[in-house]
Amino acid sequence: MSRIHSTALVDPAACLDTSVTVGPYAVIGPDVRIGADTTVGAHCVIEGHTTIGQGNHIFQFASLGAQPQDKKYAGEPTRLLIGDRNTIREFCTFNTGTAQDQGLTQVGNDNWIMAYVHIAHDCVVGNHTVLANNATLAGHVKVGDHTILGGLTGVHQFTHIGAHVMAGFASHISQDVPPFMLVDGNPLSVRGYNLExxxxxxxxxxxxxxxxxxxxxxxxxxxxxxxxxxxxxxxxxxxxxxxxxxxxxxxxxxxxxxxxxx
The missing domain is CATH 1.20.1180 (Udp N-acetylglucosamine O-acyltransferase; Domain 2)
Incomplete structure (x- = not known):
């Protein structure tokens, strides 16, 4: 308990490994599970049916597991699953899934997710990705392993982005991007393949x-x-x-x- 700040509000039903650190004024709900060596920063809110793995660093003011921004949502017990060793920077918002899909929003392992990134309901983000500041994923988006999305990039709902893609700054992605490609622009253009x-x-x-x-x-x-x-x-x-x-x-x-x- 010494790792949980005295001002944090952790529901007694939440399941936190004894090595989890929780900062001042954080709020953690009853259906939250957090694995070993994860750090939760000050003023974070983690709610809903949310499971977070080991070794994650969640910076201050993040909101994880809130209800999906979907008018059809009717209170179903949908989930958010976050893997291991992710860096989640300030003011990120990850929502739970919806009953119209798999009921699950999922983030893999070893991702570098920068400030103000939004991952909407039913998204699936792979492993070793980089989502730069203000990258925004609409609902049901899939992002493959080792993909990099530049700052202020917006991804349309139901769009799939393959592995090893690199999208430049402020890209507007509304169609599927095949693996290995280098894209940018609004409207989006394929500039080449991600050689480097x-x-x-x-x-x-x-x-x-x-x-x-x-x-x-x-x-x-x-x-x-x-x-x-x-x-x-x-x-x-x-x-x-x-x-x-x-x-x-x-x-x-x-x-x-x-x-x-x-």
Missing amino acids: GLRRRGFSPQRLQAVKQMHKLLYRQGLTLEAARQAIAALDVQYPEAASDIQALTSFIASSTRGLAR
């Missing part, structure tokens, strides 16, 4: 070459979407080391529901 990001993550020369070819087929050859998908799928013979990358892109294309940013 992939290099930093240890992509081999063959994998980088495969991504280059996939970008060329999808954006530079004037092919229909289906023709591009088939041509990309055939690259696994030429680039066997990149088979998983090729599969990731072709699967993303096949599952897109909002159309690809092209």
Whole structure:
């Protein structure tokens, strides 16, 4: 109990590991679960059916687990799940899910989430992402692993963003962004592929070459979407080391529901 500030209001029904630190004037509700070595800053409000993993650093004034901003919400016991080792900076707002989807908003592991980021109901954010200041995800958005969203970027509801994407400052994302791409602007434009990001993550020369070819087929050859998908799928013979990358892109294309940013 010495780790919980005397001014914090922690419901007796909440389940906090003994190593959790809670700052002054924080409010933690009865259905909250927080794992080991997580730090909750001053004036944070954590409510709803919220589960937070280990080693997270939640800075002051964050609001986690509040009801979704959805007029259809009728008090269903929907959830927010946050993984391990995330940095969540000041004034972030993460809402619980809705019954119209899976009833779950989910944030993975090792994410760097900067100030004023909003993650709306039913979003799924992967691992090792960076969401810069004021990035805003509308409901039902999915963000893949290792993706970076620049400051003031807005993402339309139901949009999917693939792994290893980088979106520049103040991007307006209203269509699905395939894995590995580099985008920015309003209206959004695909500027290339995320070469520097992939290099930093240890992509081999063959994998980088495969991504280059996939970008060329999808954006530079004037092919229909289906023709591009088939041509990309055939690259696994030429680039066997990149088979998983090729599969990731072709699967993303096949599952897109909002159309690809092209």
